[in-house]
Amino acid sequence: MSPFSRLATHQAPVVLGLCSGTHDSSAALIADGTLVGLVEEERLNGDKHTRAYPRQAVTWLLDQAGLKPAQVTHVAYNHSPLRYLAAAPASLRWLAHPAAVPRAFPRARSCTQVWLNSRARMRAFQTHFPAAHVTAVEHHLTHALYALAAGTNILGGRNEVAVLVTDSLGETATTTITHARLRPGGRVDLDRRLTLTDPASLGYVYGAVTLHLGWRRTDEEGTVMALAALGDPARFRDLFRRAIPITSTGFGVDVRLFPLRVLSSRWPRVSPAFAAETCPPRAPGAPVEQVHADLAAALQERTEQVMVHLARRARKLTGARVLAVGGGVAMNCVSIGKICEQAGFEQVTVPPSPGDAGTSAGAALAVHRAVTGRLPAGVAGASYLGPDYPSMDLPVHPRPGLTAIQVASPEMMLARRLAEGQIVGLFRGRLEAGPRALGHRSILASPLLPGVVERLNARIKYREEFRPFAPMVLASVADDYFTLGQPSPFMSMASGVTDLTREAMPSIVHVNGTARVQTVNPDAEPFVARVLAAFAAITGHPVLINTSLNVKGQPICGTPDMALDCLTGTGMDALLLEDWWVAKTTAAPLGDSEPGTTSKEES
Template sequence: MTRTGRSVVLGLCSYTHDSAAALVVDDTLVGFAEEERLTGDKHTAVFPQQAVRWLLDTAGLDADDVDVVAYNFDGRRYLDAVVTTELLARMPATRDRAQPRADSFRKVHDRFARRMADLRDRFPRARIAPTLHHRAHGLYAFASSHYDAAAVLVVDSLGEAQTTTIGAAERLGGGRCRYAIAEDITDPASLGYAYGAITEHLGWRRGDEEGTVMALAALGDPGRFRDLMREAIPLTQHGFSLDPRWFPLRVLARGYPRVTEAFVAATCAIRAAADDVRPVHADLAAALQERTEQVMVHLARRARALTGARLLCVGGGVAANCVAIGRIVETGLFDEIHVPPAPGDSGTAIGAVIAACLDSHHPLPDGVAGQCYHGPAYPTMDLPSHPRPGMTAYRPAGAAKHFALRLAEGHIVGLFHGRLEAGPRALGNRSILASPLRPDIVDRLNASVKFREPFRPFAPVVLATAAADYFTLGQPAPYMSIASGVTDLTRERLSTVVHVNGTARVQIVTPDANPFLAEVLTEFAALTGHPVLINTSLNVKGQPICGTPDMALDCLAGSGLDALMLEGWWITK
């Protein structure tokens, strides 16, 4: 207990990428925020100073009141990757990198001690609690669901030495939870590593633009490089491996290419970001995506066999691959699949805080299950009539109806409303919305608003009561994390939300989850007959989702947005 008599646990993702913080006070989640949304520095690795300050201020606390600081890695476990060095050094395909790999893991292990010392300096009264990275992923994936019991599959690039884990979780009496990892796959076998390596090879930023490669895959022919991908990522009885002839050993340092010269010779030259996207790039993306889907389905089958569960929670960065998640849904292996709103590393700040609570014999925190709107809000903000040069602001009566009318007229409008959502996808509180009935809308959004590749699709948001009329998914999808098939109605009337592979990454909304967005959809349906909108994140390419009013105004000023609704204020240029 703190000097205030309250139980205070702070969870952190920091020092690596996607810094974030979560705070639990008296067994309730106060909030969660990703630092990039408050600073504008995408994927920042710094200590999440602003997120922590907001959380403590919200709870009326300071650093001395924190009981436990839960960190999203247990750096002592990096040495687990070193034990295979002698074996790798004897194998011709891995000999050259075996020692550099081991040295790099030792260096990260040593760096971890310095990071923990920094946390002790910042929170002098707190106990520092490192958490196994995949445990943090798995606990958050399960706790954010409403399931009483489920299999838990975590697939990412690297957590200490683990890259893939399969386990089971169960809610117990008194709010307790049991979660155990039954089986793992360790580095160098890593699906996230392989996807990131080819993302970089194709000219996009590893750890940021894998979604672009997933979108490009729909334009390619996987047959061209299918055999190569099967060799490079072979399936095993319990999972998969990576062939070092194509993906060399990971070294945790700059200057070590992630694909071999043989891979380059067999596929294509490294593409520079400014180069044209050619058919060979789409074909390589298609083969990578196809193999990723096959591996994920294989892992899901293993999870079903190991646990016997009929529900599945999926976490880790690869869980953001909505097409692969959709493939698992299609198999019918599970009755339902849940992906948390922040499946990547930022969400492990919540997972770490949950782990610390459970280890201290506290229950699962309230406010995690079924929730995604955890960040700062600005409900009382006031604006002058001209908030920026050339901008005009006023508060319309009937905000949702006004918003829907402008959308029906073809306007592209930003929405900044309520608490900031968690994770990489805008879920209606920091969104750009547009009518899917306009045939030119995708070109306008990509070219003049988002400034991104023309082949990138846009996701739909739909009222839950009408979802089955437009999408074939047949299960909840509140966090835009599953690619769904579409109905004839959608293909014929709303083709702008259908990717070339015939799917749509749908967000299904209920009035309980997001009352204002549901009201806008209802009003839009009254005008057009369709409770469906295009929903993309309130940002432009290369920038984080706008987490502050100033960032939202910057987005309006620097893009082709027609208007912005900012906490009830209608702002135009």
């Protein structure tokens, strides 16, 4: 029986989607047939990758919609507990595999424990929303629906879409390919064409190597991706060919090198054999050696090869000419860039929040579709889905050592200061969904000035010097600077660069010759587009460095207090907080010298 069969038909369901109890807790709300918002709890509670129930996110979403908990008709959970229960006895088949025997029973027990934990969460949801139907949704369905719905605006009007989801694990699935047909009125037909199951997991392998190299799994895979550009993949190429064999249907993973998964962090994810063939585990903070870069390079190369193979497989299985990609591995922007170049699709899209935080929206979409027969409005192209603070009022000194003035032309002020070489935080409008800052919770800098990347890494982001910084560019002139040849509004694709970019702004070009670009359309983000245009009027180039408003290890700043703390705790020069220019007291004075500005007392 379908998990949706008991859902009552409702003219206007209020659907709350939840990701809770696992990493990247979040909530999403659909009301009156429209996505109200998608909010990651970490942006409000300050705990990166928090597992906590998304209490603050839920509260904001209901307040935004003018609803009370008793008015929620459906709660959608982003996992299906019964699938974990079914995985427990299935784990015992690994008793026939000599390398996996020690893990077969622990794996079965861990699956049972996850089933119990998930059921307990669903019971807790019911107590929060006693009038609601609480429904479990298959994890990969949540990824697929969100990736599809978020990208329909840039898929060229195509009504047939291939959807590729690749992550670490969703119940038992790790990779799925779905053929989606978009119908009039928001209706969509889904036909699952391929499901690969654990242990064939790209996300598991990438996370395991990230941990082996001394960085945090589920958090710092991007650091390993950046390090890969400094390495030689040939050193460990054969190892990864054996570890991740490509097959006619997909790929596999050798459990002799990456042991059978047990759903507990206490179990190692690489084998002694893997360490013997590569290097000992690197301690966090230890020097990064060439062997580490070479290992990262071979991992990244194999990941790209597998992802392109899966994308080509999706094209063959569906016949679609456009592709939507979701799941945690979709955050590997270099792999997405390779898919754009090599897989033969006309357009490729990745949602703003491809990882688990986005599955709260995907779960809500699934239940809304089951109840109404259609997807809601407000999802396509939407990334600014969280809280904003439009009526903020600041004192002259919001923190010791800071001075605030209200600005009449904030885009001109920001563009001018960036052109002068300042590094400025930007906190304006609704909070972005997903791991990339898209101009609402960003740190901006000029890509034209020498030393800016070094300043950003050493004095502001406090991160490894080999990590690159991404550019944003006006979409209308993106082809002058980048070779991607398609929109990238959510900064999810690595693109090649033109000679103009290499000559004028080498600071945004990574060692591998790419840049993770965000294309800015004035219709989607008018303020940032005006800043880019103003910067171009001064410098000749509508391109800025855009990195997230945070420091390493902390979530993107979701509240004004977090943003002010980031300013005071880093080497940023200033912060544009809504229409308030907040600068350090030791900075050059503003006011009379800056047209269009007033102090708080003057306003």
